[in-house]
Amino acid sequence: MAELFQFELVSPERQLLSEQVAEVVVPGAEGEFGVLKNHAPFISTILPGILKVRGEAGGWDEYFVRGGFADVAAGGLTVLAEQAVPVGEISREQLDKAIQDAQEDVADAKDDASRQKAEMTLAQLKDVVEALKKA
Amino acid sequence: MPSLKDLRNRIASVKATQKITKAMQMVAAAKLRRAQEAAEAARPYAERMGAVLANLAVAFEGRDDAPKLMSGTGNDQVHLLVVATAERGLCGGFNTNIAKLAREKARSLLKQGKTVKIICVGKKGYDALKRELGQHIIKTIDLRSVKHIGFNDAAEIGREVLSMYDDGEFDICTLFYSTFKSVIAQEPTAQQLIPAHFEAGSSDEGLGANAVYEYEPEETEILADLLPRNISVQIFRALLENAASEQGARMSAMDNATRNAGEMIDKLTINYNRQRQAQITTELIEIISGAEAL
Numbered sequence: 001m002a003e004l005f006q007f008e009l010v011s012p013e014r015q016l017l018s019e020q021v022a023e024v025v026v027p028g029a030e031g032e033f034g035v036l037k038n039h040a041p042f043i044s045t046i047l048p049g050i051l052k053v054r055g056e057a058g059g060w061d062e063y064f065v066r067g068g069f070a071d072v073a074a075g076g077l078t079v080l081a082e083q084a085v086p087v088g089e090i091s092r093e094q095l096d097k098a099i100q101d102a103q104e105d106v107a108d109a110k111d112d113a114s115r116q117k118a119e120m121t122l123a124q125l126k127d128v129v130e131a132l133k134k135a
Numbered sequence: 136m137p138s139l140k141d142l143r144n145r146i147a148s149v150k151a152t153q154k155i156t157k158a159m160q161m162v163a164a165a166k167l168r169r170a171q172e173a174a175e176a177a178r179p180y181a182e183r184m185g186a187v188l189a190n191l192a193v194a195f196e197g198r199d200d201a202p203k204l205m206s207g208t209g210n211d212q213v214h215l216l217v218v219a220t221a222e223r224g225l226c227g228g229f230n231t232n233i234a235k236l237a238r239e240k241a242r243s244l245l246k247q248g249k250t251v252k253i254i255c256v257g258k259k260g261y262d263a264l265k266r267e268l269g270q271h272i273i274k275t276i277d278l279r280s281v282k283h284i285g286f287n288d289a290a291e292i293g294r295e296v297l298s299m300y301d302d303g304e305f306d307i308c309t310l311f312y313s314t315f316k317s318v319i320a321q322e323p324t325a326q327q328l329i330p331a332h333f334e335a336g337s338s339d340e341g342l343g344a345n346a347v348y349e350y351e352p353e354e355t356e357i358l359a360d361l362l363p364r365n366i367s368v369q370i371f372r373a374l375l376e377n378a379a380s381e382q383g384a385r386m387s388a389m390d391n392a393t394r395n396a397g398e399m400i401d402k403l404t405i406n407y408n409r410q411r412q413a414q415i416t417t418e419l420i421e422i423i424s425g426a427e428a429l
Contacts, residue, residue, distance in 0.1 A: 008179070010179050010180045010183060011180065011286070012177055012180045012181075012286040012289075012367075012368060012371055013173070013176060013177060013285065013286055014176040014177075015176065015179050015180075028351060029351065029352055030351050030352060040349060041348045041349065042348065042349045042350075042351065043187065043348060043349070043350050043351070043357060044350070044351040044352075044357075045351075045352065045356075045357055045360050045361075067364070068364070069187070069357065069360070069361065071183065071187055078183055080180055080183055080184060080187075082286065082290075082364070083286075110301070
């Protein structure tokens with residue numbers, strides 16, 4: 001039996017999740033990373049993607065998250081996401097809106113660095129949306 | 136002396152007003168509960184964000200490569216005031232108090248020879264400020280069509296402010312809103328958004344852990360990502376506080392109005408009864424003296 005740790009998923013509007021979980025996979029800015037109990041303290045920004053949570057029972061819950069960061073501390077993992085929706089509840093319009101926003105970001109970017117970043121976000125977002133539409 | 140009919144009409148009209156204020160009070164009470172819940176639900180996010188930023192900020196203290204959002208432009212010539220008020224009136228001193236605080240600040244800045252730019256969020260603030268500071272108001276943002284303030288609304292304003300900052304249109308940004316203390320007490324507050332201030336105290340416990348934190352990507356990049364987000368979060372929080380304060384202020388204002396109307400009705404009713412009595416007495420005297428004269 002995997003050891004449990006405290007996991008919190010918070011969006012600006014509400015706290016979506018606050019419970020003991022066994023494992024969380026976060027879409028980090030430099031690649032996905034999994035968090036188990038006693039992970040070293042660690043802060044990472046997140047890319048739009050699917051955040052997976054394995055609860056005590058062992059099944060995976062999936063959430064679509066966008067924009068924010070993950071904070072792994074001694075007390076557990078906190079993910080602050082600008083948008084966080086359970087995959088089952090997400091609607092086509094929300095995804096389209098997210099893509100549109102990202103496209104605007106690319107168009108608005110002032111220098112190469114920020115444009116590159118925005119394009120990366122857009123590409124990632126498109127991948128995720130494709131995967132979701134297939135599912 | 137108003138006639139009996141006049142009094143009757145007045146009583147009827149005050150009663151109608153009382154019904155309206157009573158209804159408004161109850162609506163405000165219901166909305167207040169929802170607004171309070173929204174404000175509470177948003178708190179964990181803002182708090183965590185603040186804690187992480189405070190941690191990061193400590194690492195950047197005094198460094199030259201600290202982001203401009205934190206260190207400022209090195210100037211304090213141009214001030215941007217973001218004044219958040221309600222869209223509707225009839226809520227006691229709520230709008231007036233925020234506008235007053237903003238006006239005083241603007242006045243003292245102008246006296247020091249600074250440039251002042253104002254963004255009004257909410258129509259009432261614009262109404263209150265346009266007479267004296269009309270030429271300084273560069274933008275009004277209307278949230279009238281928004282029923283429940285979502286994070287997107289705040290992010291929109293945040294983006295606006297940030298793009299102005301990037302274009303060098305102001306040096307210091309202050310946000311005006313009303314903090315919700317209780318139903319009867321709302322405190323107008325001025326909070327400096329840019330350059331960002333972090334309370335050093337809040338990072339005390341994290342300081343030990345801070346040493347071993349790993350960052351991905353680099354601290355600088357994370358900070359550059361989080362600071363703009365933080366602006367939106369702060370604005371969002373202010374808007375929610377404002378929404379709760381507004382309903383609280385309206386509730387107590389309408390409670391007062393209902394009570395006043397009740398008192399007025401009592402007074403008018405007593406007046407009405409006295410007059411009716413007087414009229415009856417006069418009529419009786421007339422009849423009796425008429426009968427006696429026969």
